[in-house]
Amino acid sequence: MGLLGELQPWHWAVLGIVLLILEVFAPGVFFMWMGIAAGIVALFSWLIGDMSWQAQVLAFAGLSLVSVVLGRWWLSHHGMATEEPTLNRRGEQYIGRAFNLDEPIVNSVGKIRVDDTTWKISGPDCPEGSRVTVIGVDGVVLLVKCE
Template sequence: MAEMFSMLGTWNWLVLGLLLMGLELLAPGVFLFWLGLAALLVGLLSFALSLSWQLQILMFALFAVAAVPLWRRVARRNSGASQSNPFLNKRSDALVGRVFTLEKPIVDGAGTVRIDDTIWRVAGPDAPAGSRVRIVRADGASLTVAAD
């Protein structure tokens, strides 16, 4: 085992780093990326400095452990992006309070309204086609409306 570790060289670390990053593409989870980055750093430092295999493994372990808080900081910073758009992936919630024109009349409590390129089912009091309605509640792909 020690003989195998003593054979570790710069190219081994670079290949390992690229392999781990490539595996990240196949099984995304952001974990293998940081291990691959740690291996690439050890490989690049091995180019510049003549390091023993013990030091290379120690550096890899330190870089891999240091990557965890770095990843958490990056993830925390990026989570603020979803707060800037609170309706991301909640398109129907973004429609509440807006006024639209009925495409098909509401008969027996059901009708449709066209919003951009999508036809939405609406529920509410009976109204003829062309009436203006305000969306008061969103429930999945169904909208509840009231006369405007």
């Protein structure tokens, strides 16, 4: 019967460790859940002792599916804490900062220069040279108020 007919708990433990190592190299927190499932199958097959290879593979498939779905659900509801929550949301990094207008805001639309980038802005009409504060972001448009 080959390898499948002789599945032992250590096979599942090794598979779990390999999957956890793969998680280090692959983004997305996917292999970790499958590695946990393999670890649980290793524990079950060790405790039960005489599990058929079909039951072990079926348990691994089911536990992998359940752990991936539950893991994704948990991550989407709890997220991961970070020191830089706005790292990939550049516009949000400017909320609260004040800038001088190089051009007036006309019909609630204008532009400001932030460091080396020009941003579209939306806010009340203000003359050139006015000071504006970023109060929000709408896509790639900074929402401002005149001071």
